[in-house]
Amino acid sequence: MSSENSQLIERAAQLIDLAKAAGADAADAVVVRSRSQSVSVRLGKVEDTEAAESDDFSLRVFIGKRVASVSANPGFDLKQLAERAVAMAKVSPEDPYACLADQNRLATSYPDLDLYDATEVPAAKLAEMALAAEAAALAVKGVTNSGGAGASAGMGGLVLVTSHGFQGEYRGSRFGCSVSVIGGEGTKMERDYDYDSRLYFAELDDAAEIGRRAGERVVKRLNPRQVDTAKGVTVVFDPRVARGFVGHIAGAINGASVARKTSFLRDRMGEQVLKKGLSITDDPLIVRGPASRPFDGEGVKGERLVMIEDGVLKHWFLSTSTARELGLETNGRGARGGTLVSPTSTNLALEPGDIAPEALIRAVGTGFYVTELIGQGVDMITGEYSRGASGYWIENGALSYPVSEVTIASNLKQMFMEVTPASDIDRKHGVAAPTLAIEGMTLAGR
DSSP, X not given: OOHHHHXXXXXXXXXXXXXHHTTOSEEEEEEEXXXXXXXXXXXXXXXXXXXXXXXXXXXXXXXXXXEEEEEEOTTOOHHHHHHHHHHHHHTSOBOTTOOOOOGGGBOSSOOOOOOOOOOOOOHHHHHHHHHHHHHHHHTSTTEEEEEEEEEEEEEEEEEEXXXXXOEEEEEEEEEEEEEEEEESSGGGOEEEEEEEEESSGGGSOOHHHHHHHHHHHHHHTSSOXXXXXXXXXXXXXXXXXXXXXXXXXXXXXXXXXXXXXXXXXXXXXXXXXXXXXXXXXXXXXXXTOTTOOSSOTTSBOOOOXXXXXXXXXXXXXXXXXXXXXXXXXXXXXXXXXXXXXXXXXXXXXXXXXXXXXXXXXXXXXXXXXXXXXXXXXXXTTTOEEEEXXXXXXXETTEEEEEEEEEEEEEEHHHHHHTEEEOSOOOTTSXXXXXXEEEXXXXXXXX
């Protein structure tokens, strides 16, 4: 533990003691630490350089079934903050579900997940990366303009102290590079992008390679066609958009949505909700995992869960209060968002199949390969799904020509039962998915 974090833990512990002295029955204190810098460029010139750092303190206090939370920046008076939180709690309405995590669920030890890279990347190096990515993209024949490029480096950390004995801290780093470019001229312009983001700087894709990929992607999209409206179309989701599809699954099995009755899967626990043979996993303890954490926002150590196993729904994502509302126990998926704790996924993956993506596309024969989705046309209460899309028409088992200005529609309940995953999963993302083929969708075109 760094001396800085030791000081933050000591300060958080003092805040807890003061809250109890002011009349709180229980309390927890969180410090969220953030350091970041970024550089953005366009057309060979640096447009913006930003740097930010903060230590944000949050105190949550409980008096009986009443709860209140307050936040402050460094330099605040500990005693005043604690007294203000307690005063607020005394006049707050009762919340029967708000509480600290059960003491027997707290992490008594936790692993080092190797989430922090101390590499210092100066602003000049970030500018060099962004310029290299943009230059490589512009060098691709057919690319006519730049939407800009950027590079960033940062770290974040969390310190948590509770009144019932938990003290813990961890930190993680993040490095990124991205570029957006335009191809074509006039009314026939297309835009696309590429990026990479990693915990460790040395693992970041080469900036020129990121730029080249962005340039090639946009050129392939030039001169798109429309296609005829059709039903029963097999739609293949590129991994980049497949991650969003898996995100819909995560939203549907989030305990908060279930408690609010805003999930179309709220009554389906123990039932088949995905095609047989498919599984959704969530693992917070992956070493160098993009969304790993040794304990959650309440001090509970998570474990790898098979959320959906062989197509059958096994778990909700649960924090303590959400679990209590549902008559269950937390599974260590509580995340701090300011003063709030909400359930969320960690390293989530729709596990891959055993067919290569090229073979999957060949098997489709005729269909639509989606590389971009537009709009927010997903109703998580009913499962109705309708999104604008662009991509490539699949003809004779191969990608043939670009397609735009179409809409794909179905219901997520049906889509979940008709999905076939390829083998090409990339686990560098917090939500990971391979190429996915989904049968039986409606395509609205010309």
